[in-house]
Amino acid sequence: MRILVTGGAGFIGSHLVDKLMENEKNEVIVADNYFTGSKDNLKKWIGHPRFELIRHDVTEPLLIEVDQIYHLACPASPIFYKYNPVKTIKTNVIGTLNMLGLAKRVGARILLTSTSEVYGDPLVHPQPESYWGNVNPIGVRSCYDEGKRVAETLMFDYHRQHGIEIRIARIFNTYGPRMNIDDGRVVSNFIAQALRGEPLTVQKPGTQTRSFCYVSDMVDGLIRLMEGENTGPINIGNPGEFTMIELAENVKELINPNVEIKMVENTPDDPRQRKPDITKAKELLGWEPKVKLRDGLPLMEGTSD
């Protein structure tokens, strides 16, 4: 099996590559432009006969022969996806179009890593896949959440019109080693702050919730989805729900009991609640997360592997 992983030099992508490389029948090709990813995340595979790394931007077409495509390429941290919003939406729309074109040409199965952000600031809680979402089409997050919504549309149009085999994962907040320490996402921020002895910056009001999935559980879910028979979209995430104040208190207790918790200003359109309904993942993929937040957080500390 020859497998392309776009965005494979990033956080989730590099853990996915590690898992795929464990199977000696797999050849893995990573295409990444290193915007938020790094070769360092893949250093143990560079030079391996079943592994190839290509510097490539998915907004340009890619002509290679593969059997499966895991399409992850896209900045995921709000700081990075808002940095160049036009590029983010091009990556989501033109990038997905290019990867679907590749899938069509070579007859490959393609999996898109969509996001819980397609539900916007959800009015239904927890979120089942049947919920259409509450999304601002003109806000500062739209390049990402509307971009992913168009990417999902493209996936289904190629499926219906050209018979492409598609899989869509709606990923909820994921954390683990190799998150870029300056990535800006809440778990890596709090861990970095706790290790440096700086105050943990809880953005107001602090009662907003998220559900955090450890990366090994995520990778397991993505592979099950790719190998199974269902197109999705399927939510993959950990239903344990925490307010940002609770998350800060957990990090404080587990990593550095001496740090302060400080309330700071928030950014526009921050979703107020988020928790996956994972009934479909359980029934259709036989998947559910194994790692609890309090067990996963200490695994982040000071590690790069």
Ligand SMILES: NC(=O)c1ccc[n+]([C@@H]2O[C@H](COP(=O)([O-])OP(=O)(O)OC[C@H]3O[C@@H](n4cnc5c(N)ncnc54)[C@H](O)[C@@H]3O)[C@@H](O)[C@H]2O)c1
């Ligand atoms: N981590 C999460 O909590 C989360 C949640 C929902 C969805 N996702 C999705 O999962 C995927 C991976 O997220 P991550 O957390 O590993 O993020 P990440 O930023 O660590 O990884 C993204 C990778 O894509 C690469 N990339 C970005 N733009 C590209 C382009 N135009 N061409 C080629 N490569 C490009 C980056 O260099 C990086 O290696 C993304 O599609 C993201 O939207 C992640």
Ligand SMILES: O=c1ccn([C@@H]2O[C@H](COP(=O)(O)OP(=O)(O)O[C@H]3OC[C@@H](O)[C@H](O)[C@H]3O)[C@@H](O)[C@H]2O)c(=O)[nH]1
């Ligand atoms: O230092 C911080 C950073 C963030 N936060 C809060 O923590 C919550 C989570 O923020 P993050 O930036 O980690 O991530 P978000 O949940 O907003 O977006 C994420 O959603 C799922 C994926 O698609 C992406 O990885 C990302 O867009 C927000 O409510 C934010 O206000 C803090 O309280 N302090």
